[in-house]
Amino acid sequence: MTTETTNSPAATMAAEKPPIVLVHGAFANAPVWGHVAARLQAAGHEVVAIDLPGRPGAPMEPGQVTLDLHRDAVVQAVRALGRPAVVVGHSFAGIVTAAAAEQAPEIVKTMVFVAAYLPRNGDSLVSLAQQDPDAKIGPQLRIDHDKAIAVVDYAARAELFANDGPEGLKAKLPDLILDEPLAPLATPVSLTDARFGQVDKVYVRTALDQVISPAFQDRMLAATPVRDTVTLQTGHLPFLTDPDGLAKAITGAAQ
Numbered sequence: 001m002t003t004e005t006t007n008s009p010a011a012t013m014a015a016e017k018p019p020i021v022l023v024h025g026a027f028a029n030a031p032v033w034g035h036v037a038a039r040l041q042a043a044g045h046e047v048v049a050i051d052l053p054g055r056p057g058a059p060m061e062p063g064q065v066t067l068d069l070h071r072d073a074v075v076q077a078v079r080a081l082g083r084p085a086v087v088v089g090h091s092f093a094g095i096v097t098a099a100a101a102e103q104a105p106e107i108v109k110t111m112v113f114v115a116a117y118l119p120r121n122g123d124s125l126v127s128l129a130q131q132d133p134d135a136k137i138g139p140q141l142r143i144d145h146d147k148a149i150a151v152v153d154y155a156a157r158a159e160l161f162a163n164d165g166p167e168g169l170k171a172k173l174p175d176l177i178l179d180e181p182l183a184p185l186a187t188p189v190s191l192t193d194a195r196f197g198q199v200d201k202v203y204v205r206t207a208l209d210q211v212i213s214p215a216f217q218d219r220m221l222a223a224t225p226v227r228d229t230v231t232l233q234t235g236h237l238p239f240l241t242d243p244d245g246l247a248k249a250i251t252g253a254a255q
Contacts, residue, residue: 025091039247065181134213
């Protein structure tokens with residue numbers, strides 16, 4: 001979603017502030033950013049929320065989806081803006097956006113990792129998840145090799161992803177969770193100090209997270225220092241349970 005170019009004061013303000021590209025994580029798609037995107041636009045930013053390949057908004061057979069295609073979707077979205085952007089990645093998208101920053105560091109003003117994997121060279125979602133004994137998602141995952149997808153148990157979705165959310169959200173959430181193309185989750189990312197390592201980084205911690213545990217978030221931050229860390233008292237989906245707090249964290253990182 002993007003703001004239209006006009007001569008309005010809002011459009012002028014958007015031209016002065018860096019654009020923001022929002023990248024969803026696994027089991028999700030672009031519309032999850034709706035509440036946060038509206039707040040970022042109101043703050044004067046041009047905002048783009050992209051669908052990674054394999055979603056209804058970017059359809060592709062799961063077996064054809066690769067981490068490189070995810071990376072390229074992010075790079076293309078930022079290049080289309082014509083100026084460096086703040087690139088926000090949630091959860092698995094920490095790996096996707098890291099790959100994009102490695103590919104084209106010059107197009108990234110700042111990376112914002114939201115409840116995200118913060119990878120080092122050679123990491124994958126699978127390898128990182130295996131190092132997080134406090135995460136509760138593992139037993140709720142089913143791998144369907146024939147369909148090339150990972151599936152989260154339907155009955156576990158609400159409490160797993162939105163344990164801090166209101167009952168109304170928990171009632172709706174299970175139907176919003178998508179099946180995830182399998183191959184990108186196990187693909188190691190290639191990163192270098194000279195490219196990804198030089199990009200400005202901010203991390204948004206989620207203190208009640210059950211998918212990427214707070215303890216493991218801290219371990220990743222110890223291994224890969226960032227410019228700033230913001231902590232939200234939320235579970236794994238702050239864009240749904242605390243959009244005001246997350247929007248404030250992103251606009252702060254964008255300055």
